[in-house]
Amino acid sequence: MAHTASTEVRKSWLPLISLFLAQVLMSFNVAALPISLGGIVSEFGVPPTVASTTIVMYGLAVAALVMTGAKLGQRVGWVLIFRVVIVLFAGSAVLMIVSPSVGWAIAGQAVAGAAAAIIVPSIVALIAENYRGTQQATAIGAIGSARAISGVTAFLIGGTLGTLVGWRPMFAIVLGIAVVVFAFSFTLRSDRGDASIRIDLVASLLIGAAIVLLTLGFNNLNGWGAVAATEAAPFSILGLSPAPVFIVVGVVLGQLFFLWTRRRMAEGKVPLIDLSVLDSSRERAAVYAMFIVVALEACVNFTIPLYIQIVQGRTPFDTSLAMMPFNLTVFVTATLVVRFYRRYPPRVIGVAGFVLTTAALVWLSFVVDNNWETLPTILGLVVFGIGQGALVTLVFNVLVTAAPSELAGDVGSLRGTTQNLASAVGTAVAGALLVSLLGLGVARAVVEHPELPPELVAQVDLDEVNFISNDDLRAVLAQTDATPAQIDAAVEVNEQTRLGTLRLGLLILAGISAIAILPASRLPRYKPDEIPDPSPATRSE
Structure with missing residues (x-):
């Protein structure tokens, strides 16, 4: 994927529409899941941690199968396999729409993840086969912005639909996008598969x-x-x-x-994957940075909707409004950050990005409260979005430009494994961390609060209560012999401990973000016009 001559032949942008929308398809599906948490919890009567298994299952399936999917694409042919798995993704959306239980929803996301395990490397490989030089760089930037704009539209449209209609219509949109991607896939050009490839x-x-x-x-x-x-x-x-x-x-x-x-x-x-794509310290640093930045994004995308919908009992539309500053900023930054590549090397942009995410998370841990519309909170989300958007596009660009075009599928599988394992682990760790901190906070609060006698705690097992709204907590306490004063005291514990849990969780995430500055400092120091030819002879740093 080295630079080509300035006389390169310009290709039609029609193939990019299919690849752009394929990225939108996957990203919209992922972004729709956190907004669906409240609806899934309410409709199926399951805890939030069970509902979040849909998110984990998708990332798990992609991460586990993407390397195998990349080799399958090389064997069958990228365009043919791309069309097949787009149909499979459409089938997963149908499962989500008709699911009679949370088990069906989890199965639907497992199918979606299996399809995405081939779509992810397909996008990278088909960009390499359809575009060269500056058009290839533009296409890579478009894929990065597609991921970001999907978050904006999913939270806005999904929040509105979730409030007015329900969570299922969001996946009807996923189905519609899949149909459009399949139609545009006939504009893609690709070499035939190599049947001699063995998996x-x-x-x-x-x-x-x-x-x-x-x-x-x-x-x-x-x-x-x-x-x-x-x-x-x-x-x-x-x-x-x-x-x-x-x-x-x-x-x-x-x-x-x-x-x-x-x-x-x-x-x-x-x-299964050519490990030469990880030969240099620059490429390994890009993978480490990608894992951390995607895990941080997953933590934030899980934590904030969980808090707003489950703890505060607000609507999905409220969630979309609260997340809008973050998602919109990620989209704008991911689109515009390529303009800085001519002036600053990846190392400078990467370190600056993690400094911004760290500062934003520390700031949020101090200023966040029960009102997400305050200027300090919006400012923190905007700063975090700037760092996040810059980093996601940057590390992807570093990996793609560092590898020769024949290894595009391997780069795609590496990207897919890293991003989806990070997303699954980030969501899982966020849930485990918050519930653990919550348990410690509630246990301490019920001991220290004078209005909550041990007899009442024994009746409701308050220190085992998961993330629930104040109204749900009042309903639980109404079944006991708690007095109105004791119910009010318990609700106060519910509010304060959960807010304290959120703040401490954000502070811990800030620490993880700060650690990521180290691998970011190992990113390349060259500018785009200085990128060496990624041949075996030049890949030994």
Whole structure:
């Protein structure tokens, strides 16, 4: 994907419409899920942590299957496989629309994730096959902005529909987008597949199992226990929770995957992913930065809708308005940040981006309160959106420009694995972190509050209450012998501890963002017009 001569032949932008809308399709689906949390919780009568499994399942399926999907695309042919999985994605939207239970919704997102596991590398590979030079750079920027604009439209349209109609119509929009993508896919050009390519099944099983175990482990740290197994754990190992065991085994399997892949490459065999896309420290730094920035975005996109809809009991439209400053800023920044590439190297932009996200999260941890429309809160979300938008586009551009075009599918699978594993882990960790902090806060508050005697706490098991609204808490307490004064005191605990949990959670995220400045400082120092030819001879930094 090196720079081409200024006399390059200009290609039609029609193929980009299909790829742009394919990214919109996936991103709109992902952005619609947090807005649907309140509706899914209410309609199916499940806890928020169960409803959020739809988000985790999508990311899990993509991350576990994307490397295999990339090789399948190379074998079958990118355009053909692209059309097939777009139809599959449309089927997942139908499952969401008609789902009679939360299990069906989770299954729908598993199907969507399996389809996206091939769409993600397809987009990168088809950009490489359809565009060159400056048109390719423009196409990459368009894909980054597509992801951002999907968040804006999903929160705005989804919030309105969720308030006036319900959460299901959002996935009718997903179905409609899939139909349009399929129609425009006939403008795409691609080489035929290579039937001689063999998919490394051992590597597929190793990386798939590693990602499944890592995600399940992180997602269930709170429910199954961070160390000792709880009653909710499906099993225990000598009293130990399976969650940390899954995480450890997942890390081990991941290392075995890398060892196996390096061995195959040394023997001259085709690997599941060509690890030369990670040869240099610049590319590894881009992957680390991508993981952290996507995980931070997932945490924010889960935390704020959870707090507004479940804790405050407000509508999805309120959620869309609260998230609008963030999503709109991400879109604008992702679109405009390419203008800075001519003046500043990726390293400078990356470090500045993480400095902005860190400062914004620290600021929000101090100023956020029960009113999301305050100027300080909006300012914090805007600053966070600027850093987020710049980083998402930047790290993607670094990975694509650093690899030769024949490795486009491998870059796409690496991007898909990193982004979706980060999104799944970010959502899971956010849920576990907030519920754990909430439990500690409520336990301390009920001990310290004079209006909440131990007898009342024993009746409602208040320190085990999950994220619920004040109205739901009043309904629970109405079934006890609590006095009006005690009910008011419990509601006060509900408000204060949950707000305190949110603030502390944001502060912890700020610490993670600050740590990410280190890998960002390892991003390339060159400007676009100085990018070397990404051939094997120049990829040894």
